[in-house]
Amino acid sequence: MTEYEELRAKVNKLQEMRILLTAIIDSTQDAISVVDENGLGIMINPAYTRLTGLTAEDVIGKPPTVDIAEGESMHLQVLRTHQAVKGVSMKLGPKRKEAIVNVAPIFVSGQFRGTVGVLRDRSEIHKLSEELERVKRLIRHLEVKYTFSDIIGESDVIKATIEQAQRAAITPATVLLRGESGTGKELFAHAIHHASERKKGQFIRVNCAALTDSLLESELFGYVEGAFTGAKRGGKVGLFEEANGGTIFLDEIGEVSLNLQAKLLRVLQEREIVKVGDNQSFNVDVRVISATNANLEAELRTGKFREDLYYRLNVIPVIVPPLRQRRDDIPLLVHHLIGSLNQEYGRCVELVNEEALQILMGYHWPGNVRELENILGRAIINMRIGETVVEQHHLPVLTLPNVNSTEAYPKIGNSTLSEEESGFEGLQRQWERALLLATLQRAGGNKTKAARQLKMSIRNFYYKLERHSLI
Incomplete structure (x- = not known):
């Protein structure tokens, strides 16, 4: 070439x-x-x-x-x-x-x-964002829902509660779940939705106490573009609109401000919502289940909760009993929770021995089933790999402070503390957890009142409850 x-x-x-x-x-x-x-x-x-x-x-x-x-x-x-x-x-x-x-x-x-x-x-990016939101909502809808068969217990009091909730499920009426923190109110809300005619629709939970008033309003009702500084381009679909045809679960309803209570009342009365920054209303078809551990009747007397909203929410009241009123269910709950915790921690624990079970049966359980799960989880972590039986020395200290005493601080015993928990940081965690439980009990389970007694914000109080697995 x-x-x-x-x-x-x-x-x-x-x-x-x-x-x-x-x-x-x-x-x-x-x-x-x-x-x-x-x-x-x-x-x-x-x-x-x-x-x-x-x-x-x-x-x-x-x-x-x-x-x-x-x-x-x-x-x-x-x-x-x-x-x-x-x-x-x-x-x-x-x-x-x-x-x-x-x-x-x-x-x-x-x-x-x-x-x-x-x-x-x-605009294409915006379409993709909307599609992502749609997929997120679909995933949320497809998440495993609890049914009445997931509620563990054979005691008369829990059976009566389940029967009341089942009767509520087959009606379109609003349901108000009452009970202390950790009793399983959300589980009942899921079960009611799952047994209702709306089971193919969305089930959306909102923690009303965890959000500020303005943020909660925009989350519930949505907003139009330009409604406020930082508003998302194209606006936002509210949770009521997202739950259309399904159920919305308003947890901690007693913590909602009077301003927002008036807007919730309109949804229940008129079956319509108005987005933040808009003046046009549109209809929604949503069933409302709410829950609280607060004394709403006392809130009515002090003017902190609207009477008209109370009657709209409280069409079918369901009282979820505390664990101390259903102690006979503790062995069944322990067996069920150990199975779940084995999967979570990769263990093969078989049972709790009689001595340890008697300690669990005799405890007051201010944190209810949620606290029982936390205690069992900590016990399993304290066990050596290969051990299959939970014994007394595996359990963390369960001595509840005497809330009627004049002492300013709870005491922490050390008879059952593990080596890891006996140091300064471990003792400090035990003390803080006991203080939270004692204050909650003193406040009758009302988190806002408990936070006020401890002179801390409700957000910080929720953070500490989550840190100690009390919520």
Whole structure:
């Protein structure tokens, strides 16, 4: 092959490569624009034209400002700094199309040769975000739901409660679940939904005490675009709207402000909601189940809870008993919880021996079933690998402070503390947990009142309850 033929072959190969690269750029769905080192446009692809409305004739050989409807050219910025920019929101072309722009410098053999921009239609990103939210809602709907068969117990008091809840499930009426923290009110709410005609619809739980008043309002009712500073583009679907055709579970309803109580009353009375920042209402078909450990009747007398809302919520009251009123169920609960904890911790514990079981049977259980699960979990962690029987020395201390005493602080015994718990930090955790339990008992299970007694915010109080697995 002559030198001319070799050169010709290289040229042909380069031309084929250029055709291939052009075809790749033209086939991509992302808009691409390329600017040379002199700041003039040298290439765009069809996706760029579809996004901006500008053709090659409008762009090639022109400065990279011709496509800017609002904002600064990112090509010019990268030409000056040789540093990439990412995620800049701009309006492009005669139709002022909103796009997210990423621009990077081009270096060939160490020499700066220009910039390349990749542009994405912001409306497409918004559609993807909406689809992601839709999938999240679908996943939430497909999560395992509790049924009445998941409620463990054979005592007369729990059987009566289950029967009352089953009667409530087959009606469309609102249900108010009453009971101390940790008794299983949410489990009953799931079971009622699952046994109702709405079981194919959404079940959405809202912790009314965990959110500020304004945030709770926007979560429940949604908001329109521009409703407040930081509002999401396109607005937000509220939980009432999301639960349309299903059930919404308002946990800790006693903590809702009077302002928000009035808006909840409208939902129950008129079956309609108004988004934050909007003045138009639209209908929703949602069943409301609420729960509280507060004394709502006392709240009525002090004017902290609306009487009209109380009667709307309390159509069918279901009282979930504390564990101390169903002690006969403790062995069944222990057996069930050990099975769950074995899966969680990868253990093979078989049972609790008689001595340890008697301690569990004699305890007051201010934290109810949730506390029982926590105690058993800690006992299993204290066990050596291979041990299969929970004994007394595995259990953490269960001595509850005397809430009627005049002592300012609870005492912590050390007769059953493990070696890990007997240090300063372990004793401090035991003391803090006992203090939380004692204060909750003193406040009759009302978390707001307990937080006030400890002179801490309700959020901080909830954080500490979660830290000690009391919620």
